Each structure stands twice: as C-alpha cells, then as structure tokens.
Amino acid sequence: MYTISNVYIIATVAVIGGGLFGFDISSMSAILGTTSYKCYFNNNGFDENGMCRGPNPSVQGGITAAMTAGSWLGALISGYLSDILGRRYAIMIGCVIWIIGSAITCASQNIAMLVVGRLINGLCVGIQSAQVPVYISECVPPTKRGRLVGLQQWAITWGILILYYVSYGASFVGGDQPDTYSEAVFRIPWGIQMVPGVLLLCFMIFMPESPRWLARKDRWEEAHRILTLIHGKGDPDSPLVQYEMNDIREMCATEAMFADVTYWELFYPKNIYRTHIGMFTQIWSQLTGMNVMMYYITYIFGMAGYSGSANLLASSIQYIINVVMTVPALIWMDKWGRRVPLIIGAFLMMTFMFANAGIMGGTGIVRPGGIDGVPQQSMEVSGAPAQGLIACTYLFVASYAITWGPISWVYPPEVYPQRVRGKAVALATSANWAFNTALSAFVPEAFATIRWKVYIVFGVFNLCMLIHAALLFPETAGKTLEQTQFMFEDPNGIPYIGTPAWKTKKSTMDMAQVERGNVTVGPKDVDEKSMEETGTVEVKKE
Structure with missing residues (x-):
C-alpha cells in the first residue's frame, strides 16, 4: 500500500484531528445566541417580549461541558489505545467515534440527546488532542517539530473560523421569531462537522505508523523503513536516519529493563517533575481564559452593545485574529524556543484580563436579569469603554495565539521519554479537558453572578502561570526526543530534579546540518556533560 512520506503532508493530515475540536467550539459559540437554538432547546421560559430565553445558565454550562467531559475520558482512554494499537490506529478509531457523535448531535430532538451527542464527540476530541501531537512529534525531525506539532493549534483555529462562518450563514435561514425559526440553523453546521472526520479517517489509511512506537514493539525493520522513508528520502544510510536509529536503540535498551508503564508510575519520584510540567502546560492553557473567550464570546460582545448578526460578525474577527497570529509561532517557534514565549504570553494575557476587569468594573452598568433576557449578559458597557473592552479582547486572543x-500542544510530548510518552501526554491532555469542563460549566453562572470579577479570576491565573513557567519550565527546543531526558537527570545527586529550568537553553547542535547529511554525528558524539549542566546539545571537540 502507498505510504505518504512527506512530513509536512503527514502533519497536515494528522492535525485535522485538531480541527475537529475547533469545529465543536464554534458550532456552539455561534449558535447559542440564535433564536432557533434558544427556542428549540428552551427550558427557561420567555422574556417580557415573548422571546425564548433558551437553556438557563446551568443547563447551558452542562451542554457545553458535555463535550469537554467526554474529551477528558477520551484522553485517558487514548493512552491505552495508542500504546496497544499504535498512534495511527488510535487516531482512526477517534474518527469513527466523531462521525457517530456528530450524527447524534445533528439529529438531536431534545437537550438530553444533544448532551449525549456532544459527550460522544468529546471522546473523539480527547483521543485526537492527546495522540495527534504524540504521533507528529515521533515522526518529524527535531528542527521541524515545533512548527509541525504546532499545526495542531493552527488547525483548531481554522476549524473554529470555518464552522463559525458556516454557522453564521446558517443563522439567516428562517425567521428570528419563536414561530418562524428554522431547525436548519443548528442542524446544518452540526451535520457539516462530520466531513473532516470522514476525510481524516480516509487519509490516515495512507499514513505511516510512528517509528518510535514500532521500535518499542520490537518491529525494528519497519521502524527503520519508516525513518528511511520520511527522514532519509529513501536512503537507509542517511546520517539523520542513522542518528535517530541509534538514539532510539539506546533509549529502548534502557527501557527494556522496565515493565509496561501504568498511569500510577507517572507519579513516581523519577517521573513526577515531568508529569507535573506536562499537566500544568495543559492546565494553564485553559486557565488563561482563552476557551472561555471562544465559547462565550457572544455574551461579551452582547454586553458591549452588539446583538443579532452584528454580534456574530464582530465576534468572528477574533477567530480571524486567532488564525493569523498563530502563523508567526509556526514559522519561528523553533528559533524562539519554548520558555520565553510562554513567559511573555502569560504577561500579556494577564495585562489584558486586568484591563478588561477595570473597564467593566469601572464603567459597566449592572442589568438585573441580563440584556435581552440573557442572564449571562449581566452588564452593559457603551461608548469608548465598550471599544476598549473589544480591543483588549482581540489583543488577548492575539497574545494567546502566538x-x-x-x-501547549508542542511542549508535553517533548518532556517525556518514549516508554511513557503515550500515557503521559494522554494524562496531561486529560487535565486540559478536566479544567475545560469545569470552566465551561462555571463561566455562564459566573458572568451572571460575579460579572466583571470573572476577568480578575483569570488575570490572577495568568500571573500564577507566568511565575510557574519562569521557575520550572525547561527549554526543549532543538533537541531530539531522546535527548530531553538529560535535563531531568541531575548531575549533582539531587534526586530527579535535573537541570534548573532557567539554566536550560535551546540546542546548540546544528541538527539541520545532520538532516542535510553535512555532519555525521551519533549519540556518542554528544557532549553529555554540557547537556547535563545546561540542557543544551553540543558536539564533542577533539
């Protein structure tokens, strides 16, 4: 069977799995403000103008959180699927689950059926979000890993943008009154979201399996063949192929002394530092408040004076910003490294969250019962403050996107050794979804009750993550997946702490030269003392 060998195509196909998450976000955020959605799933009565209020805040939080709850479970399950069946088949199983969940969601007759459909969709999103970064990171060369794994986030942003505009177009179907609305407003986008799942399932048939997973299963000939195909351009003696095969052999020889990994082992002293870093990378990515902006942006713009199609159109600008501002990170992430962008991003997002809190708290007017009968739109901001609120929201999204x-998708697979990577990334991703679930349920009620103080909460979270990243997140850029282990092996006898995070640097070995065949270097040529002390990779000098 034909196997695709171009790493850019491999990554582009795999990250369609990330696009599924983006589709889900915008299929809800663009629809929950429409008359059709409010009336069909109405359990909160009618306002004084006879308009449907839609699901009450707690029910809406539950509908939104159903997908993320399923994603939490899917991420945990994916560790077993990936380790037993392989990265490729785990992704394909996720596609089948997505198609089933989307069909149920599209056909939903009531809130209960909608929740079940979104829960099943979530199982797929959990599998894909955990295993797509692992699959890509284990297939691509070190110098391209940040860019290609980062495509996961770009695919999410494209998924959000595409289905948001599909939903925006569908919102014009039928009338905007309780007796003239059309179910097509939400059934069209919920049906269309099946398409990328079908495409991904078909394309994955022609994708290679992870060579590192094959090696872990003692399928060395297949692993060598895949590395030759995707890294050596058909040359089995390519320096990069030989270098990575040596790295993988040494790692697998060390890991062969241990039994198969369990989730509990990730919390043993030798692994706890890495486990904590991977989990908190995903936890903090939620506590920034970004997905709150994605799911409930129409509430924010409703408080700034936008309504109806104007609200949807203004909200869509942030999705365009999200797509565009992810591009610089994809191009230069491997040059910038990981630590510095994380610290700068946390500072900027903290600033804009506090700015929004000041604008709403200082100038906003409380509207009991909410604007247009929507309890979540509990305050009104107008004039220059409203423009400032929108500007800070856009700047916040730009800061997160870059x-x-x-x-947050690139970093976790880089900090774990091969033996534990599948389950460790699954656990880290499950933490993402656990907090996403909690926030999805919390935010609608929070907007209705504590109002502008929601921004204070997320501003404090961003301050905490800034400090945490500065003190404990090491640099991993430019190193092979096997080389990152040295940062977590302490040269001074302090158990399991390793090189202090602030002393780690990007790799100083020119892996691009190795990839081009201009330098022949193997694991034994690496200066391990330098690696232990600084976290960098340097070639030994004779």
Whole structure:
C-alpha cells in the first residue's frame, strides 16, 4: 500500500484531528445566541417580549461541558489505545467515534440527546488532542517539530473560523421569531462537522505508523523503513536516519529493563517533575481564559452593545485574529524556543484580563436579569469603554495565539521519554479537558453572578502561570526526543530534579546540518556533560 512520506503532508493530515475540536467550539459559540437554538432547546421560559430565553445558565454550562467531559475520558482512554494499537490506529478509531457523535448531535430532538451527542464527540476530541501531537512529534525531525506539532493549534483555529462562518450563514435561514425559526440553523453546521472526520479517517489509511512506537514493539525493520522513508528520502544510510536509529536503540535498551508503564508510575519520584510540567502546560492553557473567550464570546460582545448578526460578525474577527497570529509561532517557534514565549504570553494575557476587569468594573452598568433576557449578559458597557473592552479582547486572543496556543500542544510530548510518552501526554491532555469542563460549566453562572470579577479570576491565573513557567519550565527546543531526558537527570545527586529550568537553553547542535547529511554525528558524539549542566546539545571537540 502507498505510504505518504512527506512530513509536512503527514502533519497536515494528522492535525485535522485538531480541527475537529475547533469545529465543536464554534458550532456552539455561534449558535447559542440564535433564536432557533434558544427556542428549540428552551427550558427557561420567555422574556417580557415573548422571546425564548433558551437553556438557563446551568443547563447551558452542562451542554457545553458535555463535550469537554467526554474529551477528558477520551484522553485517558487514548493512552491505552495508542500504546496497544499504535498512534495511527488510535487516531482512526477517534474518527469513527466523531462521525457517530456528530450524527447524534445533528439529529438531536431534545437537550438530553444533544448532551449525549456532544459527550460522544468529546471522546473523539480527547483521543485526537492527546495522540495527534504524540504521533507528529515521533515522526518529524527535531528542527521541524515545533512548527509541525504546532499545526495542531493552527488547525483548531481554522476549524473554529470555518464552522463559525458556516454557522453564521446558517443563522439567516428562517425567521428570528419563536414561530418562524428554522431547525436548519443548528442542524446544518452540526451535520457539516462530520466531513473532516470522514476525510481524516480516509487519509490516515495512507499514513505511516510512528517509528518510535514500532521500535518499542520490537518491529525494528519497519521502524527503520519508516525513518528511511520520511527522514532519509529513501536512503537507509542517511546520517539523520542513522542518528535517530541509534538514539532510539539506546533509549529502548534502557527501557527494556522496565515493565509496561501504568498511569500510577507517572507519579513516581523519577517521573513526577515531568508529569507535573506536562499537566500544568495543559492546565494553564485553559486557565488563561482563552476557551472561555471562544465559547462565550457572544455574551461579551452582547454586553458591549452588539446583538443579532452584528454580534456574530464582530465576534468572528477574533477567530480571524486567532488564525493569523498563530502563523508567526509556526514559522519561528523553533528559533524562539519554548520558555520565553510562554513567559511573555502569560504577561500579556494577564495585562489584558486586568484591563478588561477595570473597564467593566469601572464603567459597566449592572442589568438585573441580563440584556435581552440573557442572564449571562449581566452588564452593559457603551461608548469608548465598550471599544476598549473589544480591543483588549482581540489583543488577548492575539497574545494567546502566538504563545500558549501552539506551545501547549508542542511542549508535553517533548518532556517525556518514549516508554511513557503515550500515557503521559494522554494524562496531561486529560487535565486540559478536566479544567475545560469545569470552566465551561462555571463561566455562564459566573458572568451572571460575579460579572466583571470573572476577568480578575483569570488575570490572577495568568500571573500564577507566568511565575510557574519562569521557575520550572525547561527549554526543549532543538533537541531530539531522546535527548530531553538529560535535563531531568541531575548531575549533582539531587534526586530527579535535573537541570534548573532557567539554566536550560535551546540546542546548540546544528541538527539541520545532520538532516542535510553535512555532519555525521551519533549519540556518542554528544557532549553529555554540557547537556547535563545546561540542557543544551553540543558536539564533542577533539
């Protein structure tokens, strides 16, 4: 069977799995403000003008959180699927689950059926979000890893943007009154979201399996063949192929002394530092408040004076910003590294969250019962403050898109050794979805009750993550996946702490030269003392 060998195509196909998450975000955020959605799933009565209020805040939080709850479970399950069946088949199983969930969601007759459909969709999103970064990181060369794994985030942003405009177009179907609305407003986008799942399932048939997973299963000939195909351009003696095969052999020889990994082992002293870093990368990416902006942006713009199609159109600008501002990170992430963007991003997002809190708290007017009968739109801001609120929201999205957005997917697979990577990234991603679930349920009620103080909460979270990243997140850029282990092996006898995060640097070995065949270097040529002390990779000098 034909196997695709171009790493850019491999990554582009795989990250369609990230696009599924983006589709889900915008299929809800663009629809929940429409008359059709409010009336069909109405359990909150009618306002004084006879308009449907839609689901009450707690029910809406539950509908939104159903997908993220399923994603939490899917991420945990994916560790077992990936380790037993392989990265490729785990992704394909996720596609089948997505198609089933989307069909149920599209056909939903009531809130309960909608919740079940979104829960099943979530199982797929959990699998894809955990295993697509692992699959790509294990297939691509070190110098391209940040860029290609970061495509996961770009695919999410494209998924959000595409289905948002599909939903925006569908919002014009039928009338905007309780007796003239059309179910097509939400059934069209919920049906269309099946398409990328079908495409991904078909394309994955022609994708290679992860060579590192094959090696872990003692399928060395297949692993060598895949590395030759995707890294050596058909040359089995390519320096990069030989270098990575040596790296993988040494790692697998060390890991062969241990039994198969369990989730509990990730919390043993030898792994706890890495486990904590991977989990908090994903936890902080949620506590920035970004997905709150994605799911409930129409509430924010409703409080700034926008309504109806004007609200949807203004909200869509942030999705365009999200797509555009992810591009610089994809181009230069491997040059910038990981630590500095994480720290700068946390600072900028903290600034804009506090700015929004000041604008709403200082100038906003409380509207009991909410604007247009929507309890979540509990305050009104107008004039220059409203423009400031929108500007800070856009700047917040831009800050996230160029820093924490892509890096939160790139970073976790880089900090774990091969033996534990599948389950470790699954656990880290499950933490993402656990907090996403909690926030999805919390935010509608929070907007209705504590109002502008929601921004204070997320501003404090961003301050905490800034400090945390500065003190404990090491640099991983430019190193092979096997080389990152040295940063977590302490040269001074302090158990399991390793090189202090602030002393680690990007790799100083020109892996691009190795890839081009201009330099022949193997693991034994690496200066391990330099690696232990600084976290960098240097070639030994004779």
